[in-house]
Amino acid sequence: MASYTIPHAPGFVANDAPRIVTERFDDPAGFTLERYLATGGYDGLRAALERPPDEVHSEVRDATLLGRGGAGFPAGVKWGFCPPGVWPRYLVVNGDESEPGTYKDRLLMELDPHQLIEGCLIACYAVGLSQCFLYIRGEMALAQERVAQALNEAYEAGWVGRSICGTDFSVDIVLHSGAGAYVVGEETALIESLEGNRGMPRLKPPYFPAAIGLYGQPTIVNNVETLSNLPWIMRNGAEAFTAIGTSTSPGTRMIAVSGHVQRPGVYEITNGATTFRDLIYGEDYCRGPHPGRELKAFVPGGGSAPWFTPAQLDLPFEASEVGPQGSMLGSGAVMVMDDTTDIPAAALTLTKFYAHESCGKCVPCREGATWLERVLRRVCDGTGTPRDLDVLLEVGASISPGDFPHAAVPERGLEAKPFPYQMTTICFVGPSAFAPVHSALTLFPEEFEARVVANAHLDAELSGDPVSEVPVSV
Amino acid sequence: MSFFTEENRALAGEIIGRYPKRRSAMIPLLHVAQGQAGWVTPEAMTEIAELVDTTPAEVLGTCSFYEMFKREPVGKYLVNICVTMSCALAGAVELMEHAEERLGVRAGGTTPDGMFTLASAECQAACTEAPCLQVNYRYRYRVDTEGFDQLIDDLASGSLAGEIPQHGITARVRQHIPADRAVGAVPPAEVNEAPVWLAAPAPNGAGPA
Numbered sequence: 001m002a003s004y005t006i007p008h009a010p011g012f013v014a015n016d017a018p019r020i021v022t023e024r025f026d027d028p029a030g031f032t033l034e035r036y037l038a039t040g041g042y043d044g045l046r047a048a049l050e051r052p053p054d055e056v057h058s059e060v061r062d063a064t065l066l067g068r069g070g071a072g073f074p075a076g077v078k079w080g081f082c083p084p085g086v087w088p089r090y091l092v093v094n095g096d097e098s099e100p101g102t103y104k105d106r107l108l109m110e111l112d113p114h115q116l117i118e119g120c121l122i123a124c125y126a127v128g129l130s131q132c133f134l135y136i137r138g139e140m141a142l143a144q145e146r147v148a149q150a151l152n153e154a155y156e157a158g159w160v161g162r163s164i165c166g167t168d169f170s171v172d173i174v175l176h177s178g179a180g181a182y183v184v185g186e187e188t189a190l191i192e193s194l195e196g197n198r199g200m201p202r203l204k205p206p207y208f209p210a211a212i213g214l215y216g217q218p219t220i221v222n223n224v225e226t227l228s229n230l231p232w233i234m235r236n237g238a239e240a241f242t243a244i245g246t247s248t249s250p251g252t253r254m255i256a257v258s259g260h261v262q263r264p265g266v267y268e269i270t271n272g273a274t275t276f277r278d279l280i281y282g283e284d285y286c287r288g289p290h291p292g293r294e295l296k297a298f299v300p301g302g303g304s305a306p307w308f309t310p311a312q313l314d315l316p317f318e319a320s321e322v323g324p325q326g327s328m329l330g331s332g333a334v335m336v337m338d339d340t341t342d343i344p345a346a347a348l349t350l351t352k353f354y355a356h357e358s359c360g361k362c363v364p365c366r367e368g369a370t371w372l373e374r375v376l377r378r379v380c381d382g383t384g385t386p387r388d389l390d391v392l393l394e395v396g397a398s399i400s401p402g403d404f405p406h407a408a409v410p411e412r413g414l415e416a417k418p419f420p421y422q423m424t425t426i427c428f429v430g431p432s433a434f435a436p437v438h439s440a441l442t443l444f445p446e447e448f449e450a451r452v453v454a455n456a457h458l459d460a461e462l463s464g465d466p467v468s469e470v471p472v473s474v
Numbered sequence: 475m476s477f478f479t480e481e482n483r484a485l486a487g488e489i490i491g492r493y494p495k496r497r498s499a500m501i502p503l504l505h506v507a508q509g510q511a512g513w514v515t516p517e518a519m520t521e522i523a524e525l526v527d528t529t530p531a532e533v534l535g536t537c538s539f540y541e542m543f544k545r546e547p548v549g550k551y552l553v554n555i556c557v558t559m560s561c562a563l564a565g566a567v568e569l570m571e572h573a574e575e576r577l578g579v580r581a582g583g584t585t586p587d588g589m590f591t592l593a594s595a596e597c598q599a600a601c602t603e604a605p606c607l608q609v610n611y612r613y614r615y616r617v618d619t620e621g622f623d624q625l626i627d628d629l630a631s632g633s634l635a636g637e638i639p640q641h642g643i644t645a646r647v648r649q650h651i652p653a654d655r656a657v658g659a660v661p662p663a664e665v666n667e668a669p670v671w672l673a674a675p676a677p678n679g680a681g682p683a
Contacts (some may be wrong), residue, residue, distance in 0.1 A: 010615060011602035053672055090663040100558045100597040128672040130660040131494070138505075139554075140544045141611040151649050161655035172657040174492045175649040179501050180541030182596065196500035198525065198539035215494060215662045244635035250544040260558035265602050293597060302596070303559060313481065335560055349562040353596050359539075402596035 003284035005265070009111055011103065013254070013265035015279040015284040018244050020252045022268045023230045024112045031146050033153040036114040042159055044089075044231030048122045049167055056126040061232065061424040062238035065252050065447045069094055069185070069223030070302065070331040079127045081210035082218040089218040090128035091123055092194060092209075093135040093227060095143070096178050096185045100303030100353055101333030104254035104266055105224035109136065109143035112228070115148035117160065117173060119227030122234055126172045128222060131172055133194055137177040148175055167328035182357035186427045187221040188213075199359045222358055224252060225332075246272030249318050253332055255279065261286035262295065269317060276300065277313040280336060286379070289393050293338040293351050295444060301330025303350045305433035306419070307312055307439035326407040343447045346441035348376050354433030365430030371395045381447060385455040392441065396434035399424055404434065405440045414442070477517040482506050486525055487646075492651065494661035496526040500536050504543055513544040542644075551582045551629050553577075554595035555607045561597075565618075568595060572619045577627060591641075604626045612638045625648035646662040652673060 003015035008028045011432040024030035024039055048056045061076030082089055093116070096107040108116060108148020119280070120132050120342045134151075137146050151173055162170045183189050188202035188425045191214050206212050229251060233241050242250040249271040256266045257279060263286050269279060280295065289295055297307050300315075306327040308315075315321050319329050337346055355369040375391050378384040396404065400421045407414040423431050441448055478486060485506060490499040498651075503525060507518035519533040526533075537543045544552075555573060557566045574580055577592050584591040600606040603615035614625060628634045639646060 010613070011600065048562060078609040088660045088662060088669070090660075097599050098597060101560055103599040103602050104599050106599045125671065128668050128669050129667065131657070137599070137607065138540070138610050138644065139595075141644045142613075145647040148645060148647045148649045152647075153653045155650075155652055158655070161651065162657050164492070167671065170657045170669075172492070172651065172659075174651075176498075177502065177505060177645065178540070179504065179543055181539060193501065194498055195496035196536055197527075198536055217662050235596070254599055258604060261561045264560075264604075285658075299559070335563070337563065343564065346563065348558065351559050358598060474620055 001284045009107060009255075011264070011265055012107055012111075013263065013268045017268065017270055017274075017284075018252060019268050020232045020244070021108060021112070021115065021225060021254065023232075024115065025107070026256070031111055031113055031150065031406055033114060033150065035158060036219035036308070040235065041114055041231075042118055043119050043124075044234030044278055044299055045159070046123050047234045048125055049165055049169060053126050053128060054058075056122065056234070059234060059238050060126065063229075063233050063241040064248070065226060065229055065233065065241070066249060066251075066319075067223055067468050068229075068332065070099065070304075072329065073234055075222060075226050078208065078210060078222075082127060082220070082324055083211060086218050087128075089128055089220070090214045091120060091127075091129040091132040092190060092214060092219055092221045093120060093132065093134040093224060094185065094187065095134060095140075095188060095224045097137055097140075097224070097331075098182045099331040099333060100350060101256060101258055101299060101335045102331040103256040103258075106137075106140050106143050106226050106461050107266060108224050109140070109253070110146050113143075114146045114154065115231055116224055116229050117150055117154055118145070118210075119230035120173055121160065121164065121169075122223060122230040123220065123227060125169050129171070129220060131174070133174050133176050134216070135176045135178060135184075135194060138180045138340065143202050144175070144177050151175060156244055157222070161322055168344050177240070181359070182353075183359045183427065183429055186429070189427070190221060191219065198359070200359045200398070203426060218439045245270050246316075246318060247271070248320055253317070255332045255334060257286050257334045257336065259298075259334075259336035260289050260341070261336050261401065262290055263287045267456050271315050273347040275316045276312050276334070279317075279334065279355075281312065284334070285399060286435070289336070289338040293340060295336065296339045297337045297343070298343055299333070299335040299350075299436075301328045302333040303329075303335075303353060304428060304435055305330045306407065306435050307443060308407050309409075309443055323419040324416065326405045326418060330375055342380075343440050343444045344380050344451060346374065347436040348373070348380050350436040351376055354429055356427055361429060364424045364427040367432065368399045368430060370394050370435035372437055376437060382451060384453065386451045386461045387459040388452060389441065389445075392437050394437055396403075399430040399434050404431075404438045406439060409443060461472070477510075477515065477521040479510060481535075488650075490525060490539060490658055493554050494659045497528060497618040500526050500528075501534060501540070504533075505644065506541075509644070511638060511640070512550075512642040513547050544641075546571055547588075548641055549589050549591035551589060551609050551638070552591045552593060553607060553609050554593050554598070554611075555581075556596070556598045556600070556605065557594045558602035561605040564616075566605040569605050569607075569617060569619065569622060573622055576623060585677055590626070609634075610638050610641050611644050641654070
């Protein structure tokens with residue numbers, strides 16, 4: 001195998017592994033309509049339009065295309081949740097990529113916007129979606145410009161809008177820019193935001209906006225990478241797609257590996273076949289930690305995911321294997337920590353993120369995430385006490401009661417607790433604030449104990465319920 | 475007395491027309507307002523409320539939820555340094571300390587000359603290129619202290635003015651839907667049957683000229 005970086009594709013590293021969504025990244029002008037058409041562009045749409053919509057839907061269902069946004073739900077099945085006879089239906093594209101460590105939808109929008117547009121059109125055709133809203137994260141200026149330019153070109157050339165390809169298939173794609181709010185990546189919050197509201201997740205049920213979504217209508221919300229797979233599936237068929245990867249996780253997915261590795265990068269990997277060891281140590285991937293350093297821990301699926309240690313390196317990118325071992329694949333982001341990492345401080349960088357991004361709707365998250373940040377900050381500063389470590393777990397349990405998922409720790413006789421967790425909040429932001437704290441405390445308790453042992457006498461001076469006695473100064 | 479310029483009022487009308495409900499245009503219109511003034515003024519919120527048929531308080535409610543909307547003036551250049559995990563592992567905290575020293579303001583502050591606002595930002599989706607920052611949402615990758623100083627010098631001298639527009643203008647390319655190609659918004663109240671292509675399969679082999 002050989003691998004190479006592409007100068008105009010920041011962070012992206014290509015190799016000989018199969019590529020589905022990043023094929024055009026080699027082309028510096030791959031984002032233009034001219035280059036897109038010259039490289040098979042819109043052939044997938046043409047192929048789709050030659051078949052009845054329900055056949056296109058079946059093809060996508062047969063491909064077992066799992067959502068690439070985080071939850072990993074099969075797109076073709078999700079499409080089928082639209083209640084019959086309720087019209088109009090809408091498509092909302094989730095391009096609000098902001099999970100810590102995640103970095104692939106932005107590249108897909110910047111480097112191959114027409115592929116995404118083509119994917120949107122195929123979805124609209126298959127499910128009978130009458131209007132498409134393409135929601136792009138506000139901070140992604142270049143992605144917004146590239147997608148706007150691509151849409152303008154596509155409209156002019158007749159690929160989007162009225163009577164597409166001379167057929168009676170007609171749909172508008174409206175580009176909609178966000179304005180900076182992580183929680184809007186949650187699909188019901190995304191819909192609230194698109195309706196002009198504060199981006200707060202809606203109460204469940206209904207669990208899927210396919211039942212009640214935008215303006216109360218059936219709405220499909222799909223991630224950018226998910227939709228970007230559709231042109232390839234239409235050109236090559238579900239069978240070719242499922243021939244790559246494993247039967248339960250077919251195809252490829254984009255993974256951003258960041259942190260303490262020699263060659264951090266965004267890689268398109270083969271689902272199921274690639275292991276974390278391949279990705280972190282492989283010569284065609286990240287080439288391991290820097291010389292003289294050792295791997296200490298890694299976050300396998302974005303900031304919300306419980307952490308793994310070297311003991312889990314041989315797990316493949318396969319949800320059914322990672323879940324029982326105590327974490328999730330999430331949004332396709334691996335963050336690597338070597339032996340120089342200050343574990344409590346690393347956990348704080350994530351917990352503070354979720355505390356900052358909590359929308360404030362659910363009390364356990366709004367208050368709990370803030371408490372987690374404050375108490376953890378105190379521990380990191382050296383002013384925490386041993387009881388603070390109990391407080392962290394207690395606050396976490398108020399957001400996510402019961403056994404929180406974690407990796408096995410054989411040397412302490414701890415078995416893995418499988419994913420998922422329970423939650424007292426509407427969405428996953430609350431438990432995500434606890435995940436790094438819980439992982440760090442479970443996997444590396446000694447680093448916390450060393451920080452607080454000198455202050456043990458302070459606990460003795462307090463009495464009663466530890467939570468109510470904790471001083472609130474920070 | 476209108477807050478929006480004539481050009482932006484026309485743009486606002488075009489944007490509103492794309493949505494089945496006017497209120498959906500609220501965030502896009504707040505961006506237009508911020509692009510015009512550099513921040514979102516109370517006058518802008520009042521006018522947006524009229525345009526989308528709601529109250530100024532509702533607009534404030536939405537506006538205040540989103541990080542990008544500034545309800546007081548900020549510098550010409552908003553320098554957002556990412557401090558989330560991957561950047562922190564690569565030295566973002568040290569970079570922020572250096573930036574505070576160089577600009578003479580703490581994170582969140584604006585330099586007295588109104589040129590720079592320094593802010594700590596959450597994950598900017600450039601984690602492999604850490605530590606990263608954005609100036610008015612334009613990326614700079616793998617920024618060290620020397621690189622930061624050079625960037626500030628270049629911004630101050632105006633040599634990056636072509637690449638980085640002033641604060642408030644995010645995307646410089648806008649979507650434009652040509653009238654003869656537009657399907658138009660599909661409001662739920664006006665449509666209650668399946669789209670035509672679901673009822674009648676499209677003819678074979680068609681494609682635009």
